[in-house]
Amino acid sequence: MSTDIVSFSNLALIDPLLRALTGAGYERPTPIQAAAIPPVLAGRDLCGTAQTGTGKTAAFALPILQQLSATRGAGGIRALILSPTRELAAQIGDSFRIYGQFLKIRHTVAFGGVGQGAQERALKAGVDVLIACPGRLLDLMGQGLVKLDRIEIFVLDEADRMLDMGFIHDVRRVVSLLPRQRQTLLFSATMPRDIEELAATMLKTPARVSVAPPAATADRVRQSVQFVDKASKRAALQRILDDPRLTRVIVFTRTKHGANRVAEALSRAAIGAEAIHGNKSQNARERALANFKSGVTRVLVATDIAARGIHVDGVSHVINFDLPEVAETYVHRIGRTARADADGEAISLCDGEERGLLREIEKLTRQRIPELRA
Numbered sequence: 001m002s003t004d005i006v007s008f009s010n011l012a013l014i015d016p017l018l019r020a021l022t023g024a025g026y027e028r029p030t031p032i033q034a035a036a037i038p039p040v041l042a043g044r045d046l047c048g049t050a051q052t053g054t055g056k057t058a059a060f061a062l063p064i065l066q067q068l069s070a071t072r073g074a075g076g077i078r079a080l081i082l083s084p085t086r087e088l089a090a091q092i093g094d095s096f097r098i099y100g101q102f103l104k105i106r107h108t109v110a111f112g113g114v115g116q117g118a119q120e121r122a123l124k125a126g127v128d129v130l131i132a133c134p135g136r137l138l139d140l141m142g143q144g145l146v147k148l149d150r151i152e153i154f155v156l157d158e159a160d161r162m163l164d165m166g167f168i169h170d171v172r173r174v175v176s177l178l179p180r181q182r183q184t185l186l187f188s189a190t191m192p193r194d195i196e197e198l199a200a201t202m203l204k205t206p207a208r209v210s211v212a213p214p215a216a217t218a219d220r221v222r223q224s225v226q227f228v229d230k231a232s233k234r235a236a237l238q239r240i241l242d243d244p245r246l247t248r249v250i251v252f253t254r255t256k257h258g259a260n261r262v263a264e265a266l267s268r269a270a271i272g273a274e275a276i277h278g279n280k281s282q283n284a285r286e287r288a289l290a291n292f293k294s295g296v297t298r299v300l301v302a303t304d305i306a307a308r309g310i311h312v313d314g315v316s317h318v319i320n321f322d323l324p325e326v327a328e329t330y331v332h333r334i335g336r337t338a339r340a341d342a343d344g345e346a347i348s349l350c351d352g353e354e355r356g357l358l359r360e361i362e363k364l365t366r367q368r369i370p371e372l373r374a
């Protein structure tokens, strides 16, 4: 079993869901899942900034399935998920089928452009979860085939796309017909002003989770890149760490072995360093973290997953020993420094093979990262 800090089982998911996740080959929650599942299970409203591909569907589908299976409904549809497109609605339907395979929660998908017969039959047979596009939903409601008066949980997915596609009036109409006493989750890839305003009208003291922190985080961090050969990375890292202004440093590596090797090399060079990753026991990780927090160790070498649950103030520098495969991860990593009002600095070591990754990062953060000459 994985010993990483966050696993699906320590998110308090029930066994039928855990079995389905194992069957689907999911090993550990994605960041949006780790952040969103606990507050949603606790019944809170949620405002999530996340794009497709981040695992956001499971972030709402899993806690919804769990909540619905814990109580009996009063008859009628209990959860409504509104999706801007048929494709997305169908995908969400597939997700509910896979995650809910060991539970007795019935779901169906309703969208336009296809005959209504099958959707109508499913609705008449009774469903707990309805995944729908706004137009078809309003049609079905107009025909008396769907009632929203028993909805306990409402999800507005891809809210920004919903607005772009001109569905705002339909969305408002649907929301106005929902019971006031309900749990509401809103997901959007971006959070421009109009989405914030919509969220404010729909959500009550929502938990906020974001997997692509606003570029503002990245803006506050001084960033640089040093181009080096793969073989000279360790030497380059040591040179960078010769500067005493680097008081509390997190070094990110792509692999657990990489983290160990870097920490060992630094220790041999008399630089206080410890590695933290999923192959270490909980005790060893906690000890390493405590030493880092108290300043006993100057450098913490971490993999992304191990670093996920860690919050340490006063990190002066983040060093990317390896560039991350996913550009968003870069923004997460550098967000570890420059917390609160403090400024921070991030230095990335980039070898020849990583140039493409660097370009992806620059595209995402919409800024060029200046070169630091050795």
Ligand code: AMP
Residues within 6 Å of the ligand: 025, 026, 027, 028, 029, 030, 033, 051, 052, 053, 054, 055, 056, 057, 058
């Ligand atoms: P989504 O962002 O919800 O569209 O999900 C993107 C893809 O990631 C889908 O193909 C999911 O099946 C997959 N996925 C979601 N969560 C996980 C996870 N924890 N581990 C592995 N794959 C996942």
